[in-house]
Amino acid sequence: MDCCSFSSSLSLSLSLMLKPRPPLMTINYNGNSQWSKRKKKRHCLLQVSAISYQNFIHFALDETKRHTLLLPSPLQEKYGSMIAMDEQTRLEMLSFETPKIRLLRSMSIEGEAMQVLDFAAFPKPEFDLPIFCGNFFTTANMNIVVLDLNPLHDVTSRRDYKEKYYDCLLPLGLKYTELLPWGGKLTSESIKFFSPIVIWTKFSSSNSKHEVLYSAFMEYYKAWLELMEQAVEDTDPSQITCNLEAQHRYLTWRAEKDPGHGVLKRLIGEKLAKDLLRNFLFSGIDELGSKTFLDYFPEYGIEDGTINEKRSIIGKGFENRPWDKNGEFIGNDLRN
Template identity: 30%
Template sequence: MTLQRANSSDPLAITGWAWQPFLDDAVAALQTFEPQPYPIEQDFLFKQGQIGSRAKPVTVTTATWACRTEKFRQVRAACVNGGDAASVLNFVINPSSKYDLPFFGGDLVTLPGGHLLALDLQPADKSDEQHTRPVWDQLMPIFERWREKLPDGGPIPEEAQPFFSPGFLWTRLPLGEEGEHLIETVVRPAFNEYLSLYLRLAATAEPVSDQRSEVLFAGQRRYTDYRAEKDPARGMLTRFHGSEWTEAYIHEVLFDL
C-alpha cells in the first residue's frame, strides 16, 4: 500500500517486520465495524532514522496505522522495524466514552535481549464494578487458559496496577526457535482471542447516559495521561528519532485524548 493510505482501513505493509501477521489479523477483525480514516499528520505516518556506526548503519522505520468507528474513538498501531535492534507492535483501541468499554491493549516487542509481550482489556476505572465485572467475568477464563502456557513476565509497578485488569497476560520469551514457536502457537491465538472478546463486547454495547459518559471520559483521561507520562517506548523512540519528534508523537498520536 502507499504511505498516503497508512491511516485508512487497510493495514500497513512494512518489509521484513516481524509483527505484520498480528496487525493483519486485527485489521481483518475490525472490518465488520466499518472503520473510517483517523487523521494523523504526515510526519507521524512514516518516519525513518538511522542507528549504529557509520560503517554498519541500521535503518529504523516507525509507521502508524489508525482508524475510527462509531464505538471506537481511535484504533491505532504504532509499528517499529529496526532489524535486530527492535521490532514493535503497539496496538490500542480507545473506546468512545459514549459506550461502557475498556481499552484493548497489545504490546509485542522484540529487543536484543528477548521478546516482551503483553495483552489486556484495560479498565478506564478499575474500582468501578459496573465497568469491570461484565468484562472480567468473560476475560478471566481466557487469561487462565493462556497463562499456563507462558512464563510469567514478573510483577508490574504498584503505580501501574490501577490501569491493568486481573486478566493482564504478560510474558517474556527468549529469542530463537523456542520463543518463535510460542509466539506463533500461543501468543498469536491469545492475541486474537483477547481481541475477539473485546469486539464482541463492543458489538453489544449500548450508548450510556451523558452523566455516565462523563464518568467514563474522566477515567479514560487518567489512563491516557498515565500512559503518556510513563510510556516505556520513550527512550527507544528518542534514540531513533530524537526527543522533539518523540514527545509530539506520544502526546499528539499515541495518547491524544
C-alpha cells in the same frame, strides 16, 4: 507498557543494540507540524525473529471490518511512516475510527536490532468499554509483552464493571496466563491500569512462543470486538463524563510514564518522540479534558512544580500475579 522492569529491559537492550547516530537525519519536522519524509532507497531490514508483527496488524484490521465500519482517522494525514536516525529502522503508523471507537491505531517499528508493535483501541466516551492494549518488544533473544483489555474503571471497587466485562473472559485469561507466565515485578502504580486477565510476560525468542502470542492476540482482540459490538451507548451525561475522565486519566499517565519513550527518543529524537506519544499514541489528552498529570497524580509533584521522572515512587511491586483464578485481587498478600 506500564512497568519498571519493562522500562529497564528496554533501556538496557537499546544501549547495547542501537548504533551511534549519523550526522544526517532522514526525517524532518516542518513548520506546519507535519511529518516530512525524504525519499530514500528502501533498506533491506534483517529480521530479528521469524515472525513479523505485520500479520498482527492485518488480522486486527480485517477482523475489525467484519464487525463495524472502519474509517481512516484524521491523524493518518499527519502520521504515516518514517526512517529513524540510524537510517535503518522504519516506523509505520496507522490510525482509524469507527462508530464506537474513538481511535484505533498501531505503531510498528522494524529494524536490524528489534521489532516493536504498539496497538490500541480507545472507545468513544459514550461507551464504558475497556481499552484494548497490545505492546510487544522483540529482539533476537528477548521478548517483552503486555496484552490486556485495560479497564476504564477500577475492577476492585467497581464490582459491576468487573462482572460486566471480565467475569466471562476469565477462562480465556487463565488459558494464556498459563502459557505466558507472569514476567516479574510490576509496580503498584501500574497495576491499577491492568485487568485480571492481563498478560505481562517475558520470554526468549522462539517460533513456538510467537505462535502462542499471536494466538493470544487474536483471541483477546476477538473478545474485545464482541464486547464492542454488544456495547450500548450511555445516555446519562454524568456517566459519559465519568467515562471521559477515566480515559483522559489513562492517556495522561501513559503519555508521561510510558517506557516506550526511551525507545522513541533514541530512534527519532526527544522532540519527535514527545509529539508521537502525546498526539498519536495517546491522542486525546488535549481534547478529552483539561486536567494535568499532577492533577491526577499529585504524589509525583516535586518542590519546583515539575514531575518526578521516576516510574515508581511507591516502591512496591508484584513479583507474582496479583489476581486469583476468579479474578479477585489478592495483591495485598503479594505486595513487597
